[in-house]
Structures are given as C-alpha cells and as structure tokens.
Amino acid sequence: MTTHHSPLTSNTSHLLVTGGAGFIGANFVNYWLNNYPDDRVVVLDALTYAGNLASLEPAKNNPNFHFVHGDICNQELAERLLRDESIDTIVHFAAESHVDRSIHGPDTFIQTNIVGTHSLLKAAKSVWLDSHSSLLRPQSSVLKPYRFHHVSTDEVYGSLGPEDPPFTEHTPYAPNSPYSASKAASDHLVRAYHHTHDLNITTSNCSNNYGPYQFPEKLIPLFIINILEGKPLPVYGDGLNIRDWLYVEDHCKGIDLILQKGRPGEVYNIGGNCEKTNLEMVETLCKNMDERKPSSSLTSYSSLLTFVKDRPGHDRRYAIDSSKIKKELGFEPYESFETGIRKTIDWYLQNESWWRAVMDGSYREWLDRQYGQKHN
Template sequence: MILVTGGAGFIGANFVLDWVASTDEPVVNLDALTYAGNLESLTSLQGNPRHVFVKGDITDRALLDRLLAEHRPRAIVHFAAESHVDRSIHGPGDFIRTNVNGTFTLLEAARAHWLSLDADAKAAFRFHHVSTDEVYGSLSPTAPAFTETHPYEPNSPYSASKAASDHLVRAWFHTYGMPVVTTNCSNNYGPYHFPEKLIPLMIVNALAGKPLPVYGDGQQVRDWLYVKDHCSAIREVLARGTPGETYNVGGWNEKPNLEIVHTVCALLDELKPDPAGSYKRLITFVTDRPGHDRRYAIDARKLERELGWKPAETFETGIRKTVQWYLENAAWVANVQSGSYRDWVSKQYGA
C-alpha cells in the first residue's frame, strides 16, 4: 500500500492511474479537491478496490495520523500543492498554508508512522517529495541547465513556497534520518491538465474561438515534460532512488512559449480545422506577469546515469497525444470550466 497526496490533481491523477494500471499495489489517494482537484479524472477507477479515495487536507494532522495507522503505507508520494504562479501572485497565503505548513504537517505525521514500523519496514519506507524546477530561479539564454546542486533562487510566491518545502524535506532526512527522496521536474503537459496552464488554455480557448493570451513577447523558455514520462520517473526514484538524494526530471525539450502556442495551433489546424481560418489568428499578446522568469532548463543526466531513466516521448509525439486527448474529452473540459474558473481567466487575462 502507498499513500498519495494530491492524487486528484493533474500530475497526481496521472500517477495514480498509471500506478493502478502498472502495479498490483493498492493506493490510498488523499486530496482536498480544491479547484484543481477533479475526481472526474479518476472515473475509470470507480469501484476498483485497489484505489481508496479520501477527501481531506494535508494540514489536518489528526486525519493523517488516522490514515497512516489504518493503512500502514510503505511509502508516501507527496504531490499535494498549490501550483499556479499567477494565483500565487494574487493570493500567496494559500501557497504558504498548503506547500509549507502542509508539507511540515505531513512530514511530522510520516515521521511518527515511520518510527512505529519494525526494522525491515522502517528501512524500506520512503517519503517521495515531488517538487519543481522553479525553485532554482531563472537562467540566462546561454547558461547551463539546472543540476541538482544549483543554488535555490525562487522568484515567485509559488516557487518560494516549494523551495521552503524542499528544505523541510531535506532537513527531516539530515536531522531525523527519515528516508526521503525529492524530484524536481520541469513543466508537465498531457491529459487531465487544468486549463489555466499554457498548453490546455491554448487548446480550449482556440476551440472556443477565444483569444490565445501570450505573456509579453512569448519568448520565455521552458523545458517540457510529458506527464506520463514524469510518472515513470517517479516510480523509478521511489523504487531505487537513494534516500536523501534529489533527482531532476526533465524532457530535454527547451522551447519558448510562443513556439508552443504555434505548435498547438498547427495541430488543431490539422486535426480540427476552423472554417474561419488558422487558429494562429487568435494569438493575443498580453501584459507580462510580475517577476516572470525568462528561462528554465533541466539537466536530467543524474537520473539517467544512476537509475537508467529517460523520457519515452519527444515533444512532437507528446504534444500530439495531448491535443488529441483534449479533442476526444470535451465533456471533461466542459465540466472543469466552472463559473469560478471563468471568473479567474477574466481576472487574469482581461475580458
């Protein structure tokens, strides 16, 4: 049995689906079901006895203690986090509460659980903390990609809160000896992605004939990682990673945002052409967000060298699968586009 936090979110749901499909091991899935948590992403697991869903918050110590005592998981995979930079600029308090206080509460509950195990189970236990490349700050156009030893230089409330959680996890290993591993990933994309992030926002807006908002000049560079590749990397690190170590997970796909938008438009032109013309006509440049990091890039060679992991998808294959998924799952998209979501998009990008 493993415990997954945030397993109804984008990456968490993909991980839970892949875990149940590829292993025989049950999973307890704890998620608070905020705006980004969506049980519809897990519809295929309804009635499956190997998936136990619990609605709850990682800041609730009593709930955590009860779940750990009841299910006795051999590992915790910690996805639960507020993760959207734009939202962190408007409301940083939620990010401190969940990402910092929540991680602290989960670590303390996990430590108590770990200490209660017998010697063999204690040695085998793992706490896997899922983090982001944004903790490393911004790179110049010619700087080497982030390695695991790159200094932390977070620039947004979101990345600062994740950096704080990374430091807590590291401290629980060095101070208490708790067997933790951390992965820092680059920008994920793929199925079940909430349409406030770049790629799903471009897809759903284009299909609705709405403007495709691009911040600033659109030349912000990110490394793009297909979410199912990220899930496979987490499984490898959970199974064979060295306690106390950090592993960067990237897709080796550095691309500027504007190129991503053009690629999405070209695929939609091919797969669902609009009689009004190419979707590129909808591209609209909007005022850049405050403190927008210019470039992220992940050096994932440590993960390949030590654990043999490499992404299976190129950006070209992954983005095609992603666009096709959104075209084939219009009902899922429609159901997540609630009134509160529409209000957020209007607030962030303007009418």
C-alpha cells in the same frame, strides 16, 4: 509487482498519494494502478478548485483504490491513514501550483505547500519512526523501509540567462515567485527531516508538465480550449520565455524509477530535454490543431495569438539537466514534444465532457452533494 516491498505486509506496496485528484497526481494514480494492479493506492486530497474526482474515474471501481477527502495540514488524519492503511510509501503531490494565483493570493501557498508538507513529515516521522517497535522495523533491509517522495519543481532554481547551463541538482536555490519560494521551503523541510531524523526521503524537481487532466488555467489546455472556442491565445510579454516541457506520463515514470531505485536522501531533476519558447510552443500547438480540427474561417489558428502584459517577475528561462536520473536510474523521456502534444490534443478532443464540466463548474458537484453549497 513493485520491488519496494511493504515492511509490514507481503510483497505489495501501500501508497498514500497526496493531491491525487490534481493534474499530475491523477495521472500518477492511474499510471500506478495500471502498472502495479496489486498495490493499494490511497488518495488524500482536499479537492480545492484544482482537484477533480472525474480525473480519477479510471480508478474509481478498483478495489485497491481508496479516496479520502481531507487536508494534508490535518496531521491526525494523515497519521490515522498511515496506520490504518499500513502505508509504506508517501508520494506527495498536494500543493497550490499556479504561479499567477500565488502573486495575488500567496497565503494558501504558504499554508499548503510549507505548513502542509511539514505536517505530513511530522505524521510520517511519528508513525514510521517514533511509534514502531524494532520488531516491526527490519534493520537489515537493503531497501530501507518507508519512503517519503516529495514532488517539487525546477522553479526553485530561479531563472536562467540564454547562455547559462541547465539546472543541475547543485544549482543554488533562487525562487522568484511566492509559489516557487513556498516549494523551495518545502524542499528544505523534507531535506531536513532526512538529515535530522533519518526519514527515508527522495525529492524530484521537475520541469513544466503537460498532458491529460490538466486544469485549463495552465497554458497548454487553456490554449487548446480557446482554439476550440475561437477565443484569443494570450501570450505574456514577447513570448520568448523558455520552458522545458515534459509529457506527464514521463514524469510518472521518473517518479516510479525513483521509488524503486532512488537513493535515500537524494534529489533528482526530471526534464524533457525539450526547451521551447512560448511562441514555438504555441506555433506547434496551432499547427497540430490546424491538422486535427481545421477551422472553417481561419487559415491557421496561429492568427488567434495576442500578446498581453507580462506577468510580474516572469522567469525568463528554465532548463533541466537530467543526466543524474538518466545515469543512475536509466530515465529517458519517451515522448517528444511533437508526439506528446498530439496525444494531449487528442485527449482534449476526446474528453470534451471532462473540460466542459471544469469550465461550467459542474465538476464540483460531488462536493455540493457531500457538503451542500457551503464549501468554497
């Protein structure tokens, strides 16, 4: 049972999880229903190419789970859900999330990440703050009623040099890609709604996630699948770009702590204390794949590694200082990169039907059945 009680009902929470059919959102929904089986979880997801209903398979038959196919830009729909489902907590994951795509097609990033977040903020303000009588809004609650948690990225802080200290919550924003710029804009809007309207918000800026249900355009699942199919492992530039890796369930635990104990209006950085160059990451992945599923023709899968032309504006290094969430909320990542990568590899080995359906496009069948072939 959760401690952030619904102000309207009894002692359970009603969550609206946007982007719940995506990678982190689906992990979060499955995590939440496992840990808080009495809570209600409503997912609002537009099912873009990155949304996959199969990732919500564990939740499908749970009576406390409800999936709604829709766009966060649709303010009226969001307001209706907040009212009809007595939502007291929004966990906002929905976004366009792939940096490469933002370079070639930034428009949807602006629309979903900025306009969509703003639309959701307006819906929350309208239903939670503007239209409730004071009778329904407990004035003396220690836990402020209604929480809007915004899930963001460490990429808003820009790129670090080799000797720079990791990003803290006070690092000035310096986004370098259309993706990170759109996330930065959404962070500012969320902050503004707290300061201007006293909306009860929290924000988390997290480092690179990996784990089950990640769409295979992202580095780790792409490389696991390429290894299984004997394809090259394309590494950008010199392979020395550094990322701070976090196992996705640890991210979910961090958000859980923020929902329960985070202070309204605060920002929390979440990281894995796990800086790795892309080359180190690939070597660890290949070593584990060599052990788990040795190749019949190669001594090591690391021979599949090839260097390709760097991404334009590729940030050199990200690293997170997560001492605030550790000190204030007791957050500590449970998985090391070694244990997390083994779990991830095992998941992809055991869930071949999940990623095969993504690769051959059949994961979109639900949409085809609902809307014919006209959707994109």
